Amino acid sequence: MSFTYPLGLLGLIAIPIILLIYVLQSKYTEQTVPSTYLWQLSEKFLKKRNPLSGITGIISLILQILTVIAVSLAIARPVFTLPKAAYDYCFVLDASGSMNLTEGKDTRFATAQKEIAEVIKDSKSGSSYTLITVANETVTVFEGVKSKDTALELLSSTRAEHTALSHEKLLGTAQKAFDKNSAARIYVITDKSYETVQNTELISVGDPQTPNxxxxxxxxxxxxxxxxxxxxxxxxxxxxxxxxxxxxxxxxxxxxxxxxxxxxxxxxxxxxxxxxxxxxxxxxxxxxxxxxxxxxxxxNLKSDKTYSTLIVSDTGFFLKAVIDALVDSRIDVITPAQYETVTEQYGLYVFDSYEPSTLPDGAVWLINADESIPDAGFGIRGKIGLDTADVIEKSKSTATGVRKLLAGVEGNDIYVTNYVKYSGMYLNFHTLFSYDSNPLIFAGENGRGYRQVVFGFDLHESDFALSSDFVMLMRNLLEYSFPNVIEQTNYTVGDEALINVVANADNFKIVSPSGKDVYVDTEAGEAVLMLDEIGTYTIELTLAGTPTSYRIFCGGRSRGKQACGTAHRAFAGGRGNRRCH
Amino acid sequence: MEKTVIDEAFLSEIEALQSLLQHNVAGMFGGNHQSKSFGSSCEFADYRDYVPGDDVTKIDWNVYARFDKLYQKLYLDERQMHTKIYIDASRSMQHATPEKAEQAIRIAAAFAYLSVNEMDKVSVYAIHGDRVDEIISGMVGKDAYLCNVNLLNDIEFTGVARMGDAIRSSRIGMGDGYSILISDFLTDDDYEAAIDRFAEQRRDILCLQILSREELNPQLRGKMHLFDSEDQSSFFRKKIDKDRVNAYKEALKYVTERIKNYCEARGGHYQLIPAYQKLSDLFFGDMVDLGVLK
The missing domain is CATH 2.60.40.10 (Immunoglobulins)
Structure with missing residues (x-):
């Protein structure tokens, strides 16, 4: 029998104290009274007592001692182990990047696998096995497996990751396993140094002095x-x-x-x-x-942007001048009547006071749209005319998307005289400007999955286009409408890389450093790529019909100063440690 | 006595008590000094058959006219009474609880004062062992009272008091007043012999049992080894709990009932007096209820 918290047995000190109190209480108090006559006479009038009443004190004492023993044992949490009995084995395996370090013939992780296999093979029949790998994520590889062969097979299939691991996470996982089953034999297998690990057996793999x-x-x-x-x-x-x-x-x-x-x-x-x-x-x-x-x-980050813009407007030359000044793009300007005959694909469509019957494939700007458009993501409640020009209000939202779109925009003293009142907007839309709580300028993803910007007023009926804020906002909106496929090329293992599914991009294929194809969801405007390998990821796609590729380098994560070479005290006491090389 | 019980304050108190009694109570011990023997006073007492030789002037002729038979009228005799007060002067009256002895002296002094006011003769005795020590003898009148009452302060409460032996060996007097016995009666000594002796001598008996607060309602608890103040060889060694205290109270009730019954069976009176009871409560309440004062 062993105790989980041996300090709990200190409670047994209370027993001699209770006995001492009992002995002191048992002493008769001597006193001289005027007469003992009535006390002696009381013997005749004493009613027949319960036989147990005479030993009430002893029973009380026994109960107190038993209570103290029970409480002490409950705190100490004894663990009973029967000889030649089967155990529940739980292996908490460090699968962090440092376990990939090769020492001699094997990596530390392979050494750890051998150690676990040895324990499994030496265990009694009827034992159960649980393996938990801990790295960036904690994975229960198998739990309560009774078959040694199955456990060994699943063990051999595990691989170390390339991410860092904190001591707290590793020990926390071991502690959780212990809390779940305090009778289990818990092994922590790691290359990190610990002085002691309570309630567990520590198997150290690797030499902390190995160059790394x-x-x-x-x-x-x-x-x-x-x-x-x-x-x-x-x-x-x-x-x-x-x-x-x-x-x-x-x-x-x-x-x-x-x-x-x-x-x-x-x-x-x-x-x-x-x-x-x-x-x-x-x-x-x-x-x-x-x-x-x-x-x-x-x-080197390439800028493969599809900067081709179509402006549909009766008076589109001002917009053309602005866009032309901000991006290097091919810009075509047509009237609404000509739009039905357009067959060419553009990266950005600007509809000025015109509502197409269907939204095109590409980013869309809708300016002063006062009739509903399928998949546009909002409804129209009508055009509102103001008696006098009034100031519109800049959004105070702290959302990342809003801050990015309003970067550099002060938004002071922008007046409108008429506006279109919209309702029923998609939840993903970010409102940038509003009037009387009605969104006036907002951006988001439309029902066709393309980025969309909406101006709820005619630029001719506002002084906005004359302000410096207009240029800043147009620059931000153009960046939003013409995103790069990737924003950066350097990541650290465990990070998430953001891939913009830009207009005209198709046939995405991502290959990991180990040569595996990685699937990402490209249905939405942004795809998230989990980076769990060290090396170069290649993103291949077709952009406007032209095959192109991008590369992302994913580096290792620093494990911090305490990763190796420093012993850590975790809990107190312990079943035993051993080191394997 | 370590403490002076009879002092000016007490005498003032007793004077005030007497004054109140004069206005509210007819008199001490019935207000008249009638003896239990028939005599020559004017007060009619009873009839008896006439026998030759009786005083013919005492024949009731009206009764003879009605019943045609001679009856002799009897009259109460009237003479000076002699109140005798006996105080139990054993150690138990004072040990640890001096208020019992103090209360005994106060009561004795009060009865003595009331008696001398009725022009009765008063004697006070202290019972030590098996003897009766005379503290005040044959005191008559207020002046004598004031001269002698201080002697009560000198009573030593020590040793034991064997009341039966002491009373039997003393001169009691014959039918001439009250014998007042003041004690805690916490003894299995033969106090009945003392009461019987008073009864034999045709004395009016008044037994006053004085008990302390602790004796009336004991607060002792736990394992106790109690020694008797009068006899160290007598002890009580038990655990005192609720059951034991209840048994004690039963015993107390038994003892008081026994004394009371014994007194009343012999024409006497009995009263249990807490040591902390005020004299005014005693004389206006208990003594009137008891018929000692009317």
Missing amino acids: HAVFDATYSHAGGRLLVTAEAISYPEDAKLELRLLIDGSEAARTTVNAIAGTRTPVSFEATCTAFDSFTVELVTADGYALDNAVTTY
């Missing part, structure tokens, strides 16, 4: 034919002198050496002459046992 270095977060500036690159290097187990080099499009362009302090990110910088590049890589000259975080690559 990494490079992170490369950024650059490119101007005047000079490429300035900065990155960060780290040495986990101990201070080290690290040699790094810069490769531009695969060729070494610079080399430097830094003194890295254990567990601390150390900045690294390179400067090279370069007129153009597709990518550059910062890497450690001497790779360690975990090569995936020894290099970081940055790709």
